[in-house]
Amino acid sequence: MSAESKMFWLTAAxxxxxxxxxxxxxxxxxxxxxxxxxxxxxxxxxxxSLGSNLPNVLILLKxxxxxxxxxxxxxxxxxxxxxxxxxxxxxxxxxxxxVEATMSKDSRIDLxxxxxxxxxxxxxxxxxxxxxxxxxxxxxxxxxxxxxKVKSTEAETRKVRxxxxxxxxxxxxxxxxxxxxxVVLRLFVKGAAEAILRGYNR
Numbered sequence: 550m551s552a553e554s555k556m557f558w559l560t561a562a563x564x565x566x567x568x569x570x571x572x573x574x575x576x577x578x579x580x581x582x583x584x585x586x587x588x589x590x591x592x593x594x595x596x597x598s599l600g601s602n603l604p605n606v607l608i609l610l611k612x613x614x615x616x617x618x619x620x621x622x623x624x625x626x627x628x629x630x631x632x633x634x635x636x637x638x639x640x641x642x643x644x645x646x647x648v649e650a651t652m653s654k655d656s657r658i659d660l661x662x663x664x665x666x667x668x669x670x671x672x673x674x675x676x677x678x679x680x681x682x683x684x685x686x687x688x689x690x691x692x693x694x695x696x697x698k699v700k701s702t703e704a705e706t707r708k709v710r711x712x713x714x715x716x717x718x719x720x721x722x723x724x725x726x727x728x729x730x731x732v733v734l735r736l737f738v739k740g741a742a743e744a745i746l747r748g749y750n751r
Contacts, residue, residue, distance in 0.1 A: 582667065583616030584623065584696040586689055592682050604634050604677035608685060612660075613671040613702040623662040625689030625696070631680010632656060641670035648672055656680075660689070671702065 591607040610627055614620040632655045640648035640662070649661040662672060689696040 581616050582614050582618045582620035582665075582691060582693055584612065584614055584620045584665070584689065584691045584693070585699045585702055586610065586612040586687065586696050587699055587702050588627070588685060588687055590682055590684065593677075602634075602679065604679050606631065606678040606680055606682050608674075608676040608678060610674040610676075610687065611671050611702050612665070612674075612689060612696070613669075614665045614667045615702065616667050619667060620665040621663070621692040623665055623689065623691045623696075624660065625687070626657055626659045627674070627676075627685050627687040628657045629676060629678050629680065629685045630656075630683040631678040633658070634677050634679055636674065636676040639673045639675075641666065641672070650674070665691075 587610075589609040589611075591609065593605050593607055595603055595605060608627070608629055612623070633652060636650075636652065636658060638648055638650040638660070647663065651659045653659065656678075658674065658676065660672065660674070665672065687698070
């Protein structure tokens with residue numbers, strides 16, 4: 550086998566190996582849930598004439614699955630720095646993830662969700678607190694592991710999309726380069742073979 554033929558088949562083999570490697574990479578890095586959450590604090594200035602038993606801090610918690618598969622068995626809690634006077638939980642449609650919320654010790658809210666679909670189906674928690682404007686302690690996890698705290702779930706979603714477009718571009722570039730190299734090598738091998746045949750026929 551000539552050196553040109555060897556190069557052609559090596560390039561073809563590299564292309565096949567690269568395509569096969571994309572399959573496990575898809576399931577490991579892409580086809581999985583990605584649970585994230587963000588916490589925002591809002592100060593509520595109130596005049597003293599309204600009384601002392603009123604909330605002065607609003608806590609906004611948002612939990613979202615920015616991955617590409619449903620998140621299973623979500624649970625966790627948020628402990629607030631003060632007394633919770635009132636709270637409400639707004640989850641997605643129960644078909645996308647029924648949410649259970651309970652409160653303990655006047656300052657801790659426990660959450661459970663058996664299944665949270667990926668995409669724009671967040672769990673939103675609002676808590677009106679009488680206390681200090683201090684970052685609460687929060688921890689959440691699903692069957693895949695601990696959730697990541699982010700500054701903005703919307704920014705995280707945009708980042709995931711940009712990774713997806715970049716990955717598609719990289720795969721497309723790899724395939725285009727490999728196919729182009731195969732065509733060039735094929736033409737080169739064919740031309741070399743024709744030149745050798747012409748040399749023998751003289």
